Amino acid sequence: MANSALELVALILTLVGLIGAAASTGMPMWRVTAFIGENIIVFETRFEGLWMNCYRQADIRMQCKVYDSLLALPPDLQAARGLMCCSLALGGLGLLISLVGLQCTACIQNNDRAKRLVLIIAGSLVLMACICVIIPVSWTGHVIIRDFYNPLLIDAQRRELGEALYIGWMASAFFFAGGCIFICCNLQSEEKGPARYVYSRNSDYMAYPQPLQPQQMVLLPQAQPQFQPMLSRHPSTVYSYSSRQPSERGWHISEH
Secondary structure, eight states, rough: OOOHHHHHHHHHHHHHHHHHHHHHHHHSEEEEEEEOOOOOSSSEEEEEEESSSEETTTTTTEEEEOOOOOSOOOOOHHHHHHHHHHHHHHHHHHHHHHHHHTTOSSSSSSSSSHHHHHHHHHHHHHHHHHHHHHHHHHHHHHHHHHTTTTTTSOOOGGHHHHHHHHHHHHHHHHHHHHHHHHHHHHHHHTTTTTOOOOOTTTSOOOOSOOOOOOOOOOOOOOOEEEEEEOSSSSSSOOOOOSSSSHHHHHHHHHHO
């Protein structure tokens, strides 16, 4: 019952992480214009994402334009495109596989070992999705912070961390928690499983196609123990065997 509740928690965490990764992939707020200096009134804000860059003028409207060429993007955004798409694929695949191995589902019946193996595979895929999310998000954040403190760049070229990066970090945390729960719960159950007996290949055994039925007990007649004379070291005065010679008393009776 406890494992079933933890599996549902892991499923919810994985789903939330998948939604966060999808939102971070589609949002254009990866890089935001930095407001530096004494110029407080700014009429235009620029956002740069994986697929497009957008301009917002005086909080009224936003205009977006898709990138004309992939090769024109910086290396961190080029890698982020592929890794974020891989994270969505791995997270979605892990979520679907976990539905097969849950204890509350009947996709696999009468085979707990197969269910645990399926959930371990699903947890591994979710952890791989976590890695694919945290690498591009952290790489982009590192580049933004490095350029922000670069004295060779002017203020107009500096950017700040956008909302999509924070959502990506949170999505990777949800992925990590969900994958660890899937794996740890089922590894613990595997260790606590029933004892298994290992047979040698050289041992002779017979496989029964059908289970053995209990047979009625039959009592076999026991042989009566035979009397065996016991030998003793001390002479006995009582003799139980018959003698062929006439006794002394018999001689006396005949004489009279």
